[in-house]
Amino acid sequence: MEQEQKLWELFGRELSGRLTDKERLDMEMLKKQFPDAARQYEMLGALQFRSRERQSQERNEEMLGRIFAAAGEEPEPAMSDAFPEPPRRRRLWLAAIPLAAAVCAGIWFWTGQGQQDEKGWSTVQTRKGSKSKLTLPDGTEVILNAGSSLSYTEGFRNGVRHVRLNGEGYFKVVKNAEHPFIVTTNAVEVRVLGTEFNLQAYDSESTTETTLISGKVEVMVKKDGKSYMLAPRQKLAVQHTLPEPVSALPATHPDSDPGLPEVALTAADTDSRDSSLTAGAWVENRLVFNDEPLESLARRLERWYNVEVEIRDDALKQARFTGSVENEPVDQILEILTTIRPIRYKISATKIIIY
Amino acid sequence: MEQLLERIAKNSDQLAFGQLFSYYSDRLIYFATALVRSREEAEEVVADVFVKLWQQRARLLDIHYFQTYLYTAVRNTALNHTSRSVIPYEELEDQHATLMPCVVSPEESLISRENLRQIEQAVNELPLRCRLIFKLVKEDGLSYREVAEVLDISINTVNAQITIALKKLGSAIDLRKPFRLPLARK
Numbered sequence: 001m002e003q004e005q006k007l008w009e010l011f012g013r014e015l016s017g018r019l020t021d022k023e024r025l026d027m028e029m030l031k032k033q034f035p036d037a038a039r040q041y042e043m044l045g046a047l048q049f050r051s052r053e054r055q056s057q058e059r060n061e062e063m064l065g066r067i068f069a070a071a072g073e074e075p076e077p078a079m080s081d082a083f084p085e086p087p088r089r090r091r092l093w094l095a096a097i098p099l100a101a102a103v104c105a106g107i108w109f110w111t112g113q114g115q116q117d118e119k120g121w122s123t124v125q126t127r128k129g130s131k132s133k134l135t136l137p138d139g140t141e142v143i144l145n146a147g148s149s150l151s152y153t154e155g156f157r158n159g160v161r162h163v164r165l166n167g168e169g170y171f172k173v174v175k176n177a178e179h180p181f182i183v184t185t186n187a188v189e190v191r192v193l194g195t196e197f198n199l200q201a202y203d204s205e206s207t208t209e210t211t212l213i214s215g216k217v218e219v220m221v222k223k224d225g226k227s228y229m230l231a232p233r234q235k236l237a238v239q240h241t242l243p244e245p246v247s248a249l250p251a252t253h254p255d256s257d258p259g260l261p262e263v264a265l266t267a268a269d270t271d272s273r274d275s276s277l278t279a280g281a282w283v284e285n286r287l288v289f290n291d292e293p294l295e296s297l298a299r300r301l302e303r304w305y306n307v308e309v310e311i312r313d314d315a316l317k318q319a320r321f322t323g324s325v326e327n328e329p330v331d332q333i334l335e336i337l338t339t340i341r342p343i344r345y346k347i348s349a350t351k352i353i354i355y
Numbered sequence: 356m357e358q359l360l361e362r363i364a365k366n367s368d369q370l371a372f373g374q375l376f377s378y379y380s381d382r383l384i385y386f387a388t389a390l391v392r393s394r395e396e397a398e399e400v401v402a403d404v405f406v407k408l409w410q411q412r413a414r415l416l417d418i419h420y421f422q423t424y425l426y427t428a429v430r431n432t433a434l435n436h437t438s439r440s441v442i443p444y445e446e447l448e449d450q451h452a453t454l455m456p457c458v459v460s461p462e463e464s465l466i467s468r469e470n471l472r473q474i475e476q477a478v479n480e481l482p483l484r485c486r487l488i489f490k491l492v493k494e495d496g497l498s499y500r501e502v503a504e505v506l507d508i509s510i511n512t513v514n515a516q517i518t519i520a521l522k523k524l525g526s527a528i529d530l531r532k533p534f535r536l537p538l539a540r541k
Contacts (some may be wrong), residue, residue, distance in 0.1 A: 005522070008518050008521055008522040008525070009518045011518070011521055012515075012517045012518035013514060015499075016498070016499040016510075016514060017498075017499075018499075036530055039530060040526070040528045040530065041521065043470075043528055044474075044521065044524055044528070047456040047471075047474070048456070048493070048494075049454045049455065049456055049478065049490065049493045049494045050454070051381060051382075051385055051455070051490070051494065057377075060380055061373075063376070063380065063398065063401075063402055064372075064373055064376050064377075064405075066402055067376070067402050067405045067406050067409065068369070068409065070402070070406045071410050072410075
């Protein structure tokens with residue numbers, strides 16, 4: 001009996017990682033002597049233990065609100081996204097970022113000192129590889145795509161509804177006839193009365209696209225001051241030349257296709273399978289590409305997955321792809337692309353090379 | 356974790372702070388409940404600790420053993436609340452969360468349901484202090500050294516308590532109870 005007690009003590013020491021070589025030998029001997037205890041210990045080792053009672057998400061958020069309040073912090077506009085558990089490790093860390101987990105994985109707030117500029121704009125920013133959903137003070141919901149920022153003024157509560165967007169956002173604007181909702185980007189100004197629409201306005205892209213899902217919006221093109229009323233399922237694309245890098249590159253930017261009109265009002269692109277609009281697909285973690293050059297698709301992958309993508313073959317940059325992928329890790333997407341057209345690629349920890 | 360702390364310290368990232376909080380809140384509240392009289396009080400203790408953490412976020416990266424720091428802060432705050440200088444585990448009634456054993460991988464489903472139930476019962480019959488130490492090691496993943504530091508007891512005590520827990524739980528497993536056979540692979 002004493003010997004069996006000794007065995008359990010050795011088990012305890014083994015767990016603590018403080019077992020000497022001599023003790024390990026003793027333990028092995030005693031295990032043979034007490035096979036039942038050895039078996040029981042082995043089975044215990046196979047178990048995890050959890051508290052049954054868990055704090056609910058709501059309770060956690062409520063506590064967190066109290067904590068910020070007690071710390072003298074103005075609570076942020078309601079964050080509606082839950083905090084996900086960190087994704088489990090997989091073979092490849094690149095592949096380990098399924099989009100669903102990337103949603104709301106990261107968002108930066110700037111408020112108070114340094115976060116608000118002198119004119120009282122507050123900025124919410126998503127990093128590459130993450131999306132975020134936020135509710136503005138008037139109840140309007142905005143889902144921000146990866147690598148985007150949205151600023152709004154302090155006066156928001158008092159009726160002024162003016163935001164600035166760089167990047168892509170899906171807006172569900174709360175109706176308020178007295179106070180139009182205005183989104184300003186570099187190229188356009190969108191005036192809204194209460195509607196759902198997608199606005200893609202990355203500084204780094206050569207077009208700004210407003211796609212109306214429902215309701216009514218008026219888009220003013222800043223360059224010439226002309227306005228366009230959009231009907232649901234219509235898209236207004238505005239071409240703009242990107243600022244050239246200082247080092248003199250060839251005069252024509254690869255993206256500026258002279259054959260395209262500068263402003264085009266067309267029917268919105270739809271997914272051929274179910275004729276849903278492609279413009280809002282990213283909100284549901286669907287990556288839809290419709291006759292899209294690999295070069296622009298690569299830039300989207302860079303933002304979505306926070307990776308660098310290099311295309312080594314110039315001809316390949318212009319190769320066009322059509323498809324729709326849902327919730328796939330980036331290596332799966334590349335795999336799918338190779339079935340559409342034979343491309344080769346390499347994935348390293350920080351970079352994807354297509355050649 | 357390192358990254359979260361960095362985002363909080365350098366960018367005052369509220370979302371990262373929220374993630375840190377949800378990662379630790381359950382276990383810290385459980386821990387605090389063992390030290391104070393009620394769950395409400397335990398929540399207050401944990402909230403207090405996080406308020407300070409946020410206020411002093413700029414110095415977060417100077418903390419070397421963050422987890423130990425966190426549990427110790429909860430312990431000290433709890434003791435301040437009760438204005439007692441020792442942790443009176445034994446005199447407390449345990450009205451809170453029970454520990455539940457669960458199986459982690461298919462080959463371990465060899466453990467029969469009945470055995471699981473018996474282990475669960477045995478865990479919750481452990482003396483409170485023993486169970487708390489067992490939980491800190493097995494659920495929260497603290498090392499013996501961390502537990503010793505956080506509870507202000509010796510490593511030998513931790514060792515002894517874990518031995519008691521292991522032995523009691525081990526004896527709860529009835530080796531004659533038929534195991535569920537692994538399902539045949541299709």
